[in-house]
Amino acid sequence: MEEFEEFEYQPKSVKEIFIEMKNIVELMVDLAYTAILFGDKEIAEEVLDLEERMDLLNYHLMTHAVLAARNPKEAEQITSVLQMANSIEDISNAAGDLAKMVLEGVALHPVITEAIMESEEVITKILVFPDSILVGKTLGELDLATNTGVWVIAVKRGKRWIFAPDKEFKIKPNDVLIGRGTHTSVEHLKEIARGIIRVIGDERT
Template sequence: MDPLEGETSSVSIEYEPVSVKDVLVEMKDTAELLIDLSYSAVLHRNADLAREVLRLEERMDVLKLRARMSLMMAVRKPADAEELAPVLGIVAAADEISDAAGDIAKIVLEEMGLPEAMRAALPEAAETLVRGVVDPDSVYADRTLQDIDLESETGVRVIALRRGDEWLLNPGPNTTVKSDDVALLRGPDPSIGDVCEVLTGDVYESPSVDDPGIPDLERAVDTIIHMKNLSELAVDLAYSSVLFDSAELAEEVRNLEVEVDAMQSRFEAWTLRAAADADDPVVLRGLIRLGTSTEAISDAAINISEGVLRDIDVHPVVQLAVQESDEIITRVEVAPGSDLDGIAVTGGVPDVESTMSVIAIRRPGEGWLLVTDADAELQGGDVLISKGTRTSAAAFEELAQVQP
């Protein structure tokens, strides 16, 4: 048996004076990458991606212990404990997301079975994410990401590199892609295959899709995909609530969690009905695991925003950690007459030259609009919560302002 498919390995960990902020940054980036990897592993039925999830899960266990040690050392008086208690909640939430992602990955590694309808949902479920080992003869090998300029040329982004046991979760322009690195790529399906072939030297094969032919099963799959999107959105909004100390956003996290719980109940009912029409009902076992784990991710979002919900001052180290993570969440107000005023947003993607995704809109007098699964048109005065890289965030903020 692959050791990664068994129990978590026991690694001796001793206290080291580390920056709590840096640990929280890595935990946040790791948690978000784990969600991406685990669902991609299931949708592609890719055991290699699933094993990367378990490697990252082990890394998260180490980060969790280091964060706890550092926080315990930081408490000197009761006031410190009160201020740092929500930070422990954020640490626990990242670990809960990690555990849920590991459970999702094991659907593939333990061959629980999953209906073909999951692969039929792939194009609308997530961006394509692939894993590849950098071939020494690749034109990308031993060059920096700035030199390769993948994102501008192809829309494909290197979201992480693994070099032996070392993870580079936030590769920047000066990061060098080395031979034999394990690269995780995310981007549009039409171009990611070509990039993967150039990177690895191997032929890229898109997953084939069969018609599942079971109406109730199709409804269950649609529900699980929607649950996944809402759970990811809950995590995004939870971090936003911390960054902006926003009780309104924290309440939206709570509302999303309630909605995902209700969908989980409907999903279980539909899955059981589908079992009556399935040739082999055991194939639905993985789908049930997927639903339970997805609901666990939305539960974890509540832990992230708990301090805000309980009106406890947000510790500055948390806000710094959210601001400095790989994919940042930003707040931008649309100025009337700016390039964003009147722009259409489809499924979170604004109709402008930008790679930022709009995840929520606060419109004066109307409250919050969650736009991941809805269309909208931006208006002057809208406050946008968006997600993307630092470079794209700076350009997006310029679009929201009236240029002289």
């Protein structure tokens, strides 16, 4: 049977493509702010790479869409998906423009970083100390977004960036997490990362 599998290969569904677009655009906006905050061209480049990926996804979505509509009602519904995808791509382009400011080496006004640091959701670097309880655990086990309110959007390991680390990603000593959350929650995670606080979350199961 195996040789037939490639014929049975299903490209991603409209839904899968759409979920990926939504997740990517949120990551792009976070990373664009991060690139600006730290003046980091590598993060800015990643935003532009994601913008290209977004174009590709939107293209796939359109090819799926034109195949899917079989009557006027379906055509209207499918059009709503394309409309929404266009808005998502507009946001993606805006994030790309932000990233380009970093790549073009524009002199940034201090209020920009101040505003990013003083919004309701802030972005911060969190250094993981060797004796922190985070070390050796995967992001899946830790579920920091639920247990501390902090989203880990990227990790710097040595000179290497890992963007949007997945559930299997295991934290090592001296990793630098880029976290997004409230002031209180990122400060709390910093204390966990420094080894000062030695529990995560509450006793909920």
